Amino acid sequence: MYKEITIKQLFELLNKQLGRQNWWPTHSTEEMLVGMILIQNTNWKNVDKSLSNLQKATGFDLDKLLDLTLDDLRDLIQPSGFYKNKSIYVRSLLTAYRDEFNDWEKLSTQSLRKRLLNLKGIGNETADVLLLYYFHRSTFVADNYCMRLFMNLHAFTEKPTYMQLKNSVQADFDFTPDQASEFHALIDEFGKLKSDFFDGYQLVLPRSLT
Structure with missing residues (x-):
């Protein structure tokens, strides 16, 4: 029994x-958001190597992160695997963070989740992680x-x-x-x-x- x-x-x-x-085990909002993309289909040990590379290159300054060319971003996040796609996803998420997240804060959780799912590279799990740790919604x-x-x-x-x-x-x-x-x-x-x-x-x- x-x-x-x-x-x-x-x-x-x-x-x-x-x-x-x-949680989330990072030191800044920008680092947290990047980590949410990089953790897809890998483990945190690999993510940590990529985050360390980005810290050295940009200090996780948002403008510096978005100023990176895709080739440079791919080189920095290579330890996390799938770096060609993830570089695009990182840029898309950070751009939304800069331009949209303040307005999205006002949305219902259901509407907000739909907006997140429309971003490149954001599936169900990453959308829920964003809802939890960035938007502080109960999900x-x-x-x-x-x-x-x-x-x-x-x-x-x-x-x-x-x-x-x-x-x-x-x-x-x-x-x-x-x-x-x-x-x-x-x-x-x-x-x-x-x-x-x-x-x-x-x-x-x-x-x-x-």
Whole structure:
């Protein structure tokens, strides 16, 4: 028999085990935004190398970042992989940050998410990460660490799509923006550990995936 837990109880257990994370792990808004693009399809060790290159070249000054040629930007972010596409995505996001984000702050979360998804290189996961850590909206990120943990917690029998899992959790997602960002960080940090802490538990999602 499994011990059933809710999403909120999972958050509390993770918080008790790992403590507060205070993500996003960068030093400036510009560095955070670039990191959100570079982390796609790679690991943070590779991202950190790229961020270090950019720090040396630009100090993460926005004008200097946007003044980089695409070739120079590609050379600097090469450790993160997929650098040809990511250079375009970085420039697109930083341009939107400069020109649009102040106005987008006034939008509803649903409308804002649609605007973000229209940017080059911004998919569901990156849009939700932006909502969490830049716009401070309460949203759930159904990333690969989450999928793996929830599968181990017997929350579903077949792997759902990103949006299926996100919508299932957000059917009753009573988290503040701070709690939502901490929940995402805790799930990702726990996912990096080889831990059997949740053996014997079953997660009950707010809404069935079937």
